[in-house]
Amino acid sequence: MNSKTIEKRFDVIRTILAVIIALLIALVVIIIVSDDPMNALYNFLIGPITNARRFANVIELSIPLMFCGLAVSIMFAADQSNMASEGAFYVSCAVTSVIAVLWELPAFLHVIVCLAAGTITGIIIMCIPAVLKAKWQANELVSSLMLNYICLYMGNYIIRTRVLDTSLGITTSLVFKETASLPNLIPGTRLHLGLVFVILAVILCYIMMYHTGLGYAIRTIGQNKNFAKYAGMGVGGVVLLTQVMGGALAGFGGATEMIGMYNRFQYQGLPQYGFDGMLIAIMAKYNPALVPVAAIFLAYIRTGADIMNRTSDVPYEIISVIQSAIIMLVVAKMFLNNLKHKQIVKYSKMQMEKKEAS
Amino acid sequence: MKQIFNIIFSTQFFYSILRISTPIMFASMGALITSRAGVINIGLEGIMLFAALSGVIFSAASGSAWVGFLGAVVTGVLIAILMSYVALVLKSHITLTGIAINMFASGCTVFILYLVTGDKGISSSLASKVMPSVELPLINKIPIIGEIFSGHNILTYLSFLGVLFTYILLNKTVVGLRIRAVGENEQAALSVGAKPVKYQFIAMLISGVLAGMGGAYMSMGYVSWFSRDMVAGRGFIALAAQQLGQGTTLGTMSATLVFGTADALANNLQALQMPSEFVQSIPYVTTIVGLVVFSIAKQRKELKRIRENNSKTA
Numbered sequence: 001m002n003s004k005t006i007e008k009r010f011d012v013i014r015t016i017l018a019v020i021i022a023l024l025i026a027l028v029v030i031i032i033v034s035d036d037p038m039n040a041l042y043n044f045l046i047g048p049i050t051n052a053r054r055f056a057n058v059i060e061l062s063i064p065l066m067f068c069g070l071a072v073s074i075m076f077a078a079d080q081s082n083m084a085s086e087g088a089f090y091v092s093c094a095v096t097s098v099i100a101v102l103w104e105l106p107a108f109l110h111v112i113v114c115l116a117a118g119t120i121t122g123i124i125i126m127c128i129p130a131v132l133k134a135k136w137q138a139n140e141l142v143s144s145l146m147l148n149y150i151c152l153y154m155g156n157y158i159i160r161t162r163v164l165d166t167s168l169g170i171t172t173s174l175v176f177k178e179t180a181s182l183p184n185l186i187p188g189t190r191l192h193l194g195l196v197f198v199i200l201a202v203i204l205c206y207i208m209m210y211h212t213g214l215g216y217a218i219r220t221i222g223q224n225k226n227f228a229k230y231a232g233m234g235v236g237g238v239v240l241l242t243q244v245m246g247g248a249l250a251g252f253g254g255a256t257e258m259i260g261m262y263n264r265f266q267y268q269g270l271p272q273y274g275f276d277g278m279l280i281a282i283m284a285k286y287n288p289a290l291v292p293v294a295a296i297f298l299a300y301i302r303t304g305a306d307i308m309n310r311t312s313d314v315p316y317e318i319i320s321v322i323q324s325a326i327i328m329l330v331v332a333k334m335f336l337n338n339l340k341h342k343q344i345v346k347y348s349k350m351q352m353e354k355k356e357a358s
Numbered sequence: 359m360k361q362i363f364n365i366i367f368s369t370q371f372f373y374s375i376l377r378i379s380t381p382i383m384f385a386s387m388g389a390l391i392t393s394r395a396g397v398i399n400i401g402l403e404g405i406m407l408f409a410a411l412s413g414v415i416f417s418a419a420s421g422s423a424w425v426g427f428l429g430a431v432v433t434g435v436l437i438a439i440l441m442s443y444v445a446l447v448l449k450s451h452i453t454l455t456g457i458a459i460n461m462f463a464s465g466c467t468v469f470i471l472y473l474v475t476g477d478k479g480i481s482s483s484l485a486s487k488v489m490p491s492v493e494l495p496l497i498n499k500i501p502i503i504g505e506i507f508s509g510h511n512i513l514t515y516l517s518f519l520g521v522l523f524t525y526i527l528l529n530k531t532v533v534g535l536r537i538r539a540v541g542e543n544e545q546a547a548l549s550v551g552a553k554p555v556k557y558q559f560i561a562m563l564i565s566g567v568l569a570g571m572g573g574a575y576m577s578m579g580y581v582s583w584f585s586r587d588m589v590a591g592r593g594f595i596a597l598a599a600q601q602l603g604q605g606t607t608l609g610t611m612s613a614t615l616v617f618g619t620a621d622a623l624a625n626n627l628q629a630l631q632m633p634s635e636f637v638q639s640i641p642y643v644t645t646i647v648g649l650v651v652f653s654i655a656k657q658r659k660e661l662k663r664i665r666e667n668n669s670k671t672a
Contacts, residue, residue: 033473081453132646136653139601141400141453143649145594146642157635275461282454315472320465327458332448 006347010340015283017336018329019297022322029321030314040312047307048300054307056189060261062292062299064089066198067253068277069284069291070205071126071246076278077209077286078242079222080130084144085250086274087151088125090267092118092254094155097173097265100180100258101163110179115255122251123244125151130243134236152270159265173265182260192260201249205288218242222286250274279323282330298323365626369505374625376506376514379618381406381580381589383517384572385596386614387524388565390607393600394528395561396541396554400456401441402569403593404463409434409573411467414486414584415474423487427513427574434570435563437463442562446555460593468586481577481584488582489513489574511579513571520568525607527564537561569593591642598645602652613648620644 030044031037048054071085096118105113129144156171163173182193209215217238221228229235253273258265276298283297284290302319309316329335365371385402392399409430417426437459445455468478475483489512498508528534539547540557547554572592577584595617603610624640 083457132650132653136650136657138646138649138653139598142594142598142601143646146591146598146645149591149642150639150646153635153639157633160635161633275457278454278457279461315469315478317465317469317472317478320461320469323465324458324462327461328444328448328450328455331454332444332450334448335450 006340006343010336010343011285014336015285015330018326019283021329022325023301025325026318026322029318030308034312034314036312040308040314043311044301044304044308044314047311048303053189054303056186056191058296058299058303059195060190060192061302062295063192063194063198063260064253064257064271064273065276065280065295065299066202066291067249067256068273069280069295070201070277070288071249071253072274072277072281073284073286073288073291074205074209074218074242074249075246076281077222078218078239079225080133080239080242081141082126082129082144082243082246083141083274083278084126084129084147084151085246085277086270086272087144087148088122088247088250089254089257089273090148090155090270091125091151091158092121092251093258093265093267094158095121096255096258097176098158098162100176101174101264103180104177105179107179110177111182111259114180114259115252118255118258119248119252122249122254123247126243126247126250127240130240134240148270148274155267163265165264170266171268176259176263180259181263182256190261192256194256194260197252197256199292201252202288202292205249205291209286209288214238214241250277276323279327282327361630362627366623369502371622371626372506373510374622375615375618376510377580378621378625379615380511380514380517381572381575382592382596382599382617383611383614384520384568384575385593386599386603386610387517387520387607388568388572389596389600390524390603390605390610391528391537391568392558392561392565394541394605395537395558396544397445397452397558397561398456398597399441399562399565400453400597401437401459401593402456402565402596403589403591404456404460405434405437405441405566405569406573406576406589406593407460407463407467407587408437409570410577410588411470411481411573411584413574414481414484414577415470417487417578418481418484421485421487423489423578426487426578427489427571430574430578431567431570434568434573435566438562438566438569442559446558446562464587467584471584471586479586484583486582486584487578489578511575513575513579516571517575520571521607521611524568528607533557533560595641595645598649602648604652604656616648617641617644 027041030040034040048058068085068089075082096114099114099117100110103110103113125147128147129138129140132138132143133140159171159173165172165174185191185193185195209218217228217233220231220233221235221238225235280291280294280298283294301322305316305319308314308318385406388402389399412433413426413430415426416429417423420426441455441459444450445452471481472478475481477483491509492512492515494504494508498504528538536547536552536557537560539550539552540554544554547557573589576588581588596614599613599617600610602613621641624637627637627640628634
């Protein structure tokens with residue numbers, strides 16, 4: 001053991017503690033606002049594992065969260081605050097829906113075309129802030145946040161003008177063709193082939209990040225851009241590539257979600273998976289291998305909050321309190337810092353004593 | 359085409375520019391002050407949203423618009439304190455903290471709205487108040503000018519006082535000097551005894567006050583209710599305006615008015631045969647275009663300077 005492992009161990013402890021504190025805050029809020037807090041708490045915390053269907057919901061929800069979490073992890077690891085995953089996901093859902101409704105293709109081919117179109121859309125959207133920054137140094141954070149609003153309207157426009165179903169009161173697309181659907185994994189649930197895709201994506205991203213030169217370059221650029229530059233890494237190219245990969249993941253995730261989970265486009269606004277992806281990336285410390293853990297946790301509390309929303313008087317939006325508290329505590333350097341320092345000092349003293357004794 | 363020109367050259371159009379620019383003006387002044395202290399306040403969006411909600415709740419509870427306004431400003435400051443504490447004292451990443459604040463605001467305002475009204479979308483069941491409009495004496499007698507500048511909500515005038523305040527604060531006061539010093543070079547400021555965190559905290563508090571007023575205007579002037587996510591990116595547009603303004607008060611104000619004009623144009627184009635989605639995107643597209651144009655101008659200027667230096671040495 002050395003001081004570096006102490007640092008690493010504290011990172012884990014800090015993340016877990018942040019989650020616990022955030023949950024405690026939520027519990028206190030629930031107890032204050034609810035007339036029947038025990039029922040609300042039960043549904044929130046235990047609800048998702050009371051039956052198989054609900055637990056399947058957790059896994060279903062974690063699929064798009066994992067895709068977006070991976071996308072944000074790769075971009076943030078290279079220190080690119082590109083928040084366009086949200087918009088990329090949304091427009092890719094819209095484009096996929098159009099192809100799923102209008103095109104006539106054999107079953108296997110239709111799925112491939114849908115996924116490819118979604119992926120390409122995602123890449124195009126995500127590259128807009130990337131190119132604006134590379135070419136003109138326009139702040140990618142502000143431009144990508146603006147882009148998300150534009151994407152919302154762009155997606156709505158695509159759906160409204162191409163495939164709007166006017167028979168229902170709300171904005172939904174027409175029903176997808178039978179051929180544009182991912183096979184179901186377990187009958188009785190909505191678990192679809194996307195789960196296999198996302199597991200593959202996690203493995204590939206992990207290998208890319210920790211066992212290839214590209215991953216090393218990404219992590220080096222994220223930690224010290226100038227060092228990477230002087231070491232002769234093609235910083236511009238790598239940075240752009242992270243955003244191409246991010247766009248591909250978010251877009252593919254959008255397409256998978258559309259044809260895996262639904263048979264028509266029915267979002268009534270941005271689904272927030274992009275922002276959730278950021279939370280997941282932060283909790284996972286940009287490590288693809290930890291993304292599923294964070295995504296399943298988030299999917300669990302989201303499903304729990306949804307059940308609580310339906311069965312008690314506490315609204316779903318309690319989730320935002322938990323999410324923001326986790327982000328703030330996980331990224332706060334000084335949180336538990338004293339304790340960490342004490343540990344390191346104690347360890348160093350021990351080492352010194354050992355040396356003197358020998 | 360003729361129809362568009364008729365709209366642009368009407369007094370109502372110029373009147374609407376001022377009306378629409380007001381919330382962005384408050385926020386962009388807040389963005390300017392914090393950015394001069396070396397802090398990017400991404401949380402402006404969330405601060406405004408919280409302030410907008412508490413303006414509605416406090417004015418409905420008390421029956422007085424001014425109490426609502428005060429409530430909004432205090433809420434703005436409280437959220438700014440929370441954000442500053444996490445970002446500056448607990449030393450977390452300022453951008454991520456800001457995004458967390460926005461997430462928090464987006465959900466928590468709906469949460470509170472639901473607890474208060476039982477509705478998750480809009481506060482129309484609350485009898486909230488609106489800040490009064492003001493007829494400017496004498497000026498309202500002048501043709502054209504009077505129609506454009508008189509009869510606005512009192513907060514619109516306050517937003518321009520906010521610009522004046524920001525200018526004086528940054529350029530004529532000791533606190534402003536320290537804020538700029540801290541933003542320019544933390545180490546140098548520290549060496550002459552100006553604690554960076556202290557002045558960054560002060561800048562954040564002031565931006566909380568300003569964004570709080572902007573939020574109050576959203577729900578008690580621009581419209582007379584609160585609806586979910588009603589700030590709709592104005593905090594981010596303000597950040598862009600501050601970047602376009604190159605750190606000067608006048609530049610930031612001008613950039614804000616440009617965005618306000620684009621927004622006003624968008625509102626008017628809705629009457630024409632344009633897809634509503636395109637029209638609604640205009641403010642955001644303008645912001646991105648503005649960012650790019652500004653960056654190109656800055657690059658040209660630097661190139662020119664380098665060339666001049668080269669020719670001098672040659």
